[in-house]
Amino acid sequence: MCPLADTEKKFLGAALRNFFTFTADLKMNNSAHPSDVLSSISGETVLSAWAQEMAFYGPDDNGLFIHPDFDFIQANVLEMRMLSGKTVHFTTAQNDVDWELWPHLVPETKNLISDLGSGFFRTRHMPEFPLGIIDEIERPTTTETGLQIIRLKIGTAQVILRAGEVDEGFNGKLTIHDRDECVLIFLSEQAHSKTIFNAPVYEVPNY
Structure with missing residues (x-):
């Protein structure tokens, strides 16, 4: 894949993130801190994601x-809808x-809508x-590295969210970077613990 293609992907990904979120504005306007948002959804009931x-x-x-070796979802936005009517976006x-996780509450008008997907992006339930x-x-209780990992215990399940991104290199290898632009969604501790970060060790299957 040529460098221009990689640049275009990152540009489009950033544009889509900006379309669905107001991260910079939220920070500038001193809206709810991520820790406060997380506290506000503790005890809430997740209806859908x-x-x-x-x-x-x-x-x-x-x-x-x-x-075949990835047991996670790579997303620009993870949306959780609650029984109370709250909707939280993790971007x-x-x-x-570095990049860090940014949970924030959004109005219902900002709810994601499924599409058939095209190109490098898709939206789905x-x-x-x-x-x-x-x-x-x-x-994390420290602010030195920002909010890099969030663990949610939902019933008997555990969800791990981590800031990161998969990068396809020129050597035919994939690297899973941490502290990067996407939200990596792991649906078990096992899935998270087996993942190797920051090393070009995963093969690119033929396509």
């Missing part, structure tokens, strides 16, 4: 969203150097996402 996905690899006009925002009461939320 949606994702605006970005493909792992492949041509710009026909990206591939499945890899990312850039600090001085996530039937595989666990539903029920959010019993516990774990996140």
